[in-house]
Amino acid sequence: MRGLDAPDLLELHARGRGLPPARRALLLLEAAVPEAPADRLADLPVGRRDERILELRARTLGPAIQSETRCPRCDERLELDLDSQEFQAAAPDDPALAPPPPVTLSFSTDEGDWELVVRLPSGRDVAELAERGGTATELLERCVVDARSDGEAVASAGIPAEARQAVEEAIVAADPLADLQLALTCPECGHSWSSPFDPPAFFWGEIEERVPRILQEVHLLASSYGWSEDDILGLDAWRRGQYLQFLGA
Ligand SMILES: [Zn+2]
Incomplete structure (x- = not known):
């Protein structure tokens, strides 16, 4: 996997600008694994999707992630220094793009002995559900492949609330990056x-944040040297930086 250069970032930004977040995530995944068919990538579980997006980000901007937040109690500003490699290390070793097998869960409730077969929610599930305004509960129901209570098949909408909790936990255990906290x-x-x-x-x-800065660089170099946008974007970041320094920018 190679990192994204300035032309890649501009193209990605142009394609993703008007899309909802879950579709953008699939676009980032396609940029991370350009050799794989988009359909297959959309079937990857959410955590596997994000693992590859983190790798693309690390190759583009480096592994260090700087973020900030505020304390919900006293409103103090906190600077966060994260390392994307730590997140990636939490992901199961999964070089193949084949979706992992469904998870089987067995447990008992007052309503009987349950056996559920659940597949991990994919980027496609999340994107399609968001477009319909679906809820987290619908997402779980969509991923239940088979539900049985005392051996009898039950529709996924009929599984009890305590079973939903178990399903959520099983999904996160099998796909830890799906719920990064x-x-x-x-x-x-x-x-x-x-x-x-x-x-x-x-x-x-x-x-x-980066795209307007790239455009600003193009603007400064184009107006000073008369070069075309293609010429300027064809320079690597270091050379663009050097010319900008000559201009005192
Ligand atoms: Zn505080």
């Missing part, structure tokens, strides 16, 4: 909380 402690007041981290949304935010 940062454990945070405020240095000011000592409050501890966990905050979700969404790799595709974070990387997209960085791309949105």
